[in-house]
Amino acid sequence: MDIMVKELNDATFTAETGNGLSLVDFWAPWCGPCRMQGPVIEQVAAEVGDSVKVAKMNVDENQGVAAQLGIMSIPTMLVIKDGQIKETLVGYHPKEQLMAILGKYM
Template sequence: MAIAKATDQTFSTETNEGLVLVDFWAPWCGPCKMIAPVLEELDAEMSDKVKIVKVDVDDNQETASKYGVMSIPTLFVMKDGEVVDKVVGYQPKEALAELVNKHA
C-alpha cells in the first residue's frame, strides 16, 4: 500500500478507519526529509497493520492547526479517527514500529 497524502479536505476520510500513522511535514524541513525513507520502509513492512498518511503543513494549515502541530515532523497514531499517541521529531524505524505495535 502506498503512503497516502491528505489535505484539509480529505484528512478525516483518510484517518477515520483503522490504525493510521499521520506524518505532519513540510518540503523544506530537514528532519522531515530524513524520516521520509523510514516511513517508506515502515509502509512496506507494516502496511497490513497501519496506513501511513502524510500532511504537508504548508498546504494544509487548517488541519495542522486543528491538531495543535507546532513542530515538524510531528507523527500521530490515530485509531478510528481518534489520536491515541504522538511523537515529535525524527524517530528511527524501530521506535515508529514500536509505537504502531503498541496500538495494533
C-alpha cells in the same frame, strides 16, 4: 514516492483517519528532519502493509488540520486509531521506534 504512503490534505484527513490504525506524518519540504523522516515513513509503510494506513501531510499546503490539532513543530507524527489520536511523536524517530509504537495498537 512509494505508493504505500498516501498524501492527505485538509479535505481528506478526517475520512482517511476515521477508522482503523493510521500513522500520519506532518512535514514540509524545507524541513531537514522531515526529509530524514520521509524514507523511514516509507520503510514503515512497506513493513506494515495494509494493517496500518501510513500517510503524509504537507503543512505548508494544508494548514487547517495542522492548526486544528495544534501541531507547532515538524516533523510531527500522529498515531490515530478509529479517529482518536493515541500518540503524538515530535521530531525524528527511527523505524524500530515507530514499529514498536504502532505494535501497541495493531
